[in-house]
Amino acid sequence: MPLSAVDRPQLLPPLAPDEWPQEIPVIVVGGGPVGMSCALLLAQRGVEVLLVERRDFEFRLPRAHLLNVRTMEIFHTMGVADDIYRMGPDHDRWHKVAWYTSVDARTPYEGLKIGEVPAWGGGDDRERYAQASPRRYANLPQIRLDPLIHAHASAALPGRLRGGQEVRGIGQDEHGVSVTIVDLESGAIREQRAKYAIFADGGRTSNDLLEVEFDGVTAIRNVTTYHVSSDLSMWSEPDAILAHFVHPSGHGRRMGTMQAIGPINYSRDSEEWLVGVAGWMLEGDPEDHATHDRAIRRLLNLADDHPLEIHSINAWTYNGAVAQKYRAGRAFLAGDAAHRHPPTGGLGLNGGIQDAANLAWKLGAVLDGRAPESLLDSYQQERRPVAAYYTAHSLENANRHPPIAEALGFSDAATVEDEHRSLDVFLGTGPEPEAMRERVRTAVAANAFDFSQLNVEAGYHYSAGALLPDNSPLPEGYESPIVFQPVSRPGHHIPHAWLRRSNGGTEADPVSTVDLVAHEGFTLFVGDEASDTWRRAVDGVETTLPITVVSIPHSEDAWAAVREVDSSGAILVRPDWMVAWRVLESPPDLRTALQDAIDLILRGGARPAEDPADPFVERIRVAAERIAGLEIRR
Template identity: 60%
Template sequence: MTVSVKSPRAPLPPLGEDEWPDTVEVLVMGGGPVGMTCAIMLAQRGIDVLLVERRDFVFRFPRAHLLNPRTMEAFHDIGVAADIYAATPTHDRWRKAVWYTTATGPGRYDGLKIGEVPAWGGGPDADRYRASSPRAFANMPQLRLDPLIHRHAVAAAPGRIRARQEVVGIRQDEDAATVSIRDVATDTIREVRAGYVIAADGGRDSAALLGVELEGPRDMREVVNYHVSLDLSAWSEPDALLAHFLHPGGGARRRGTIQALGPTHYDRDSEEWLVSVAGWMVEGDPDDEKALFDSIRRMLGLAEDHAITMHSMTRWSYNGLVAKRFRSGRVFLAGDAAHKHPPTGGLGLNSGIQDAQNLCWKLAAVLDGHAPDALLDSYQAERRPIVAWYTAHSLENANRHPPIAAALGFGEDEEEGFRNLGVFVSDTPEGDAMRARVEAEVAHNAHDYSQLGVEAGFHYSAGALVPDGTPVPGDPSDPVAFHATSRPGHHLPHVWLDSRTGEDGSPLSSHDLVVPAGLTLLTSASAAPRWQEALDLVAGVLPVAVVPIADGDAAWTSVREIGADGALLVRPDRKVAWRSAALPGDPSMVLDDALAVIVRGGDAPAEDPAEPFLRRIRAAASVLVQ
C-alpha cells in the first residue's frame, strides 16, 4: 500500500477580519467546546481549518463542569490543561456527592444529611484514579471553560474562529463539500469549499441539513436550571461540590440538585450556584420569577425573603439519543450533534472531547497523505458504540435516586414519609436497619461517581486497530473497576517511568512518550534497533516513531503485557492499535500487514456493536422516574 507523504506543516497564517478563504481543508460548524477543540487540534497540526458559529462568543450558562482524566489528557496535548488546573479548586475536599432533605430550614428534618459518596477521584478512589492516568480529574463550569478554550482556539487559528456565521446549506460532490454560510449581521451568504466538515453544533442546524436521524427516547424528564447568586453559608455541609435533595414532599422523586460554581469557593461559600429543579417543583406560572424562586427556596428550605439573584435560566429535557450515522459523506458529527444524554455521570462534554480527539488525528493523517479516506470510516465504528454505552449508563445513573427514597420510606403519603424520617434518625434497631438500607442504596451511586471503568476504561473493539483475540480483562459490564491493559483497542497503560525524565528532571509517564502525529512503537531499548530496521523496509503508510524504553524499567515491565523484544503500536489518542508479544521472524512483513489494517480503518463488524447499548437505553428510559 502506498500513499503520497507530505512534509511537516508550517503554522497557519492569520486571516484578516474581512478575509474569507474560498477553500479550506476542514470547516468546523459550532463554536462550543467540541468544535473549538477540533479547531485547535487541527490548527496545531497545520491543517487549514475554519470554524463558524451562528451565535457570538459570549458564554452565558454554566452547563457541563466535570472533566475526566481522558479528557484532561486531550486538553494537556493541546496546551489547555494547565490553565484549567490553575482555575479549579486547589483542594480535594470537593470530590464528593451528598444527599440531603433540604440545605437548611426551621423544620425538625430540614438540613438532614441522608448520605454521601466519594466522587471524581476523591477519598478512597484517589489511588486508583492516579494509577489510571497522569492527568487528574478537574472541575470547571463550562461558563468559564468555553472562554478559556476560545482564547486558545483564536491563538492557534488566528482569524479563523468566526462568530455570527450560520451554516445554511451543505452540498457535497466527489472532491469536497460546498458550505453556504450566512452572515447573521448582514444576511450576506458566501460559499466555502471544504475537504471535510465537522458538525459540532449540537445538531441545531446539521440534523436538518444532513438528514441524519438520532434514535432513542426523547423528552423523558423536564428540568429547570438556574444560574444564581445565593448565600448558602448556613448549610451544615462544609465541602461538597454537588448535592441532591430528597424530601417526603417529593415522594420517590428527587426534588433537584445544586452545584457550586465558584469562582472563588467550590463549597457552601460558593458565590454562584447552578440550581437544577425538577419541573414538577415549579408551582404557578413557569415564566414568573417569583414561582421560580419559590421552587428554589422550597427545595433548599430557605426563608421566603432569602435573597436570590438570577443570572440566567434554561429548561431542558432528558434525552437518550444516538445518531444512526456519524459520517455523511464528507461531514462528520461530533459531540451533541451525534449523541445526547442526561448529565448523570458527567459524560456529555467528555465524550464530545473524545470524539474530537478520535476524529482529528485521522483527518490530519488523511489530509497529510499518510492514510486513505477509508481510515475516516473507523470514526463511527469506534465512537458510536462508546457513546451508546455512555447514553445507556447515564440513563441508568438517573434511576439511582428513587431507591434511596424508597429505603427512606418516602412515597405518596407525605406524613408517612416524615414518620419514617423519625425512624431513620432514631437510636433503635429499626433505625439501624433503615440507615443500613439507605447507606447501601447511596453506595450504589458509585456507578455514577466512581465510574473509572467507564471514564478511563472505554475501549474500541473494531476500527483502526488489529485485534489479537485476547479477552477483555475483568468484567466489561462493571462501570467502577478499571483494568489497565495493553490489549489492542484499549488505552495505553500509564506508569511513571523509572528510566525517563523530562528536560526539567520531572518524571515522565508512559503516555508522554506518544508522538502527536503518526504512530508510536514502544519497545525495549535492546529490541529497538531491530524494530527500526523492520520499519525502514515498510514505506508509504502512517509514519511510525520507534521509542525505546530501558530494558530494566520495572514500572514499564509491570504493565506492558509483552515480552522484552515485543512492541506496542500506539495511536495519537493513546489507543493501542496493535501489539506483538515478541519480535516475529519477519517483523517487516508483520508490521506491513498491521499498518495496512490500521490505515484502512479495520474490518466492519458483522453486527451493529451499538445495538446492545441501544436496548439498554430503551430499558432504562421505560422505568425512568419523573
C-alpha cells in the first residue's frame, strides 16, 4: 500500500526561504539520495524535517544505477517507483554483463568478447527474482534518480530542503541537538535546534564531528568515472549495457568499465555513457582534460578523432569501511556516512536507502511518544552487521575479476606479445584453446556471486535488534549469495506471496503480502481460522502503536508455501517489512505472548553477546589486502 507524499494530505505549511523553524523534530544533514529518502520517509509519518545540503540540488554525477528489489519496495512507498520504471530501460536486454578487451575492434585483439553472465534478475533468474518481491529490479543512474526523490521530498516538506547550507558543528544536550549551519553565500551562521539529527553526508563532516572510528580499510584503489557522450554503436555487443575490460596492456590488473545510461537507448546506441577508468591508467596531469580524454580512448580503443564529450569527472577511491558506531547520542549516521565500499555489487545506495527505512519508522515511533528511546539503539544493532556483510561481499566481488585475466594468460610477468599469443590460443581450435576457454568460462561464471546475488540483496537478515529471535536455524544454503529462500524467521523480510482471493486480490489483480504490511505500527499475519482469536488478543494488548491484523485464508496456496507457521500461528511484521516475532502455532495465552513480544521489540530487543559484524570485518580485511596486493604490481 504505497503511501506517497503526493497522496498524503499536505500537513505542513510552506516555509519561506528566510524563515527557519525554532526547533524541529529532525534535521537531516546531506541532500544525497539517502538524506532525501530519510526526509521523505519521516515526512510520510507526519514528522517535520529540515534538510540542509551544502551544494545546490543540481545532480551532476550518474554514480549508482542498480536499484534492487528491496530498495524498489521502499521507493514504491515513497511514490517514486513508477517514475523509476518509466524512466529506466524498458526492454529486457539490460540484464546481462559482459567482459571485453575494448570496444572498437580496430585490430583482432580489440573489441573482443571474453564472456558474459546474466545479471539483475534477467535470463533464467527472472522467475527466482519474481519470487522474492512484488517489485522488479530497476536501473536508473543517480543523475536522474536523485531529482525524482528531491521532487517528492520537496513536495512533502515545502521550503524545508535547503541548499547552500553547510553544517560545521553539533552540540548535544538531553533534550536535543544544536547544529551549526553556515550559509555559504552570505556567510551567516545559525544554530538550529532539533530533537534528533541524521547525518547522511557521505561522512565528509560527521565522521570528525561525531568522532566516528571505522572498521576496515580505506583508499585501496583509485578510480575515475566519466559521464560522457559518444557514439559507441561500433560495439559488437547486442545485449549487455555494462562491460568490464580485460586487456593485454593491463597485465592482469583491473582496467575499467563502461555502462550505457540512456536516457533514450540503453544499448550500444546509448546517447550517454558512464566510463570508469582505473587510477593507474591515468598518465599525465589530472588537471589536464587531455589526460582524461586519453585514458578513456585507451580503455575503449577509440581513434583520436572519434567524437567524445566529457560532461563530468569524478575521482573516488575503493574503501572497505564500516562505522563502529551508527549513533552518537541524538545523532545518527546513514548511507555512505556509515559504510563505504566499492560499487561492485551495487550495494552502496541500496544499503543506504535501507538504512533510511529502518531508521524512519523507529524515529517516527519515538518522536510520537509511542516507543521508548531505547528502540533507536536497535538501528545500529541491525544495520551495522548488514553493512559489514555488504562491504566484505563488495570487496570480494571486486576480486572475482582478476581470475578472468589470469585464465586468459594475462599477468604481471608476461609481455603484451605473450598476451597476444594467449589471445590467439583463446580464439583458436583444438584441445588447448578449448581448455583455456573452459578456464575463462569458469572464471567469468564465478561472477554470478555478484550479478545474481539475490540472497545478498533480498535475503539479508538481522540477528539482533527490535525483534525476538526464535532460535530456528538459518535457511539451508544461506551462506550462498545466490540461493534465496523466503522465510518468516524473525529478522528476515516477510515472504512475498501473491494473494488471489483475499485482502482485495482477484484472479486478475492479485495483491502481495508485502503490500499488506501497514506503513505505521505492526502488522499481524494470521490464518483465517484463528483470526478471531488473534483479533481478541490484539484488542487486549496495551500498546500505543496500531496493530493491523491481516487474515489470510488457508486456500491461499502461495502464502501457505512460504509462511512456515501453521494455521493457528502468527507473524508480526514491522513497517520496514522485517519479521519481528512469530509463533509457529497458537500459544496458550495469546494476549500475554503478544504483549511480551511487543514490549521487548519496542525496547530494542536483547543485546547479543558477540557482535554479528565481527566475522565480516575479518573478511573485509582479507579481501582488501588482496585488492591492494594487485594494485602495487608493476
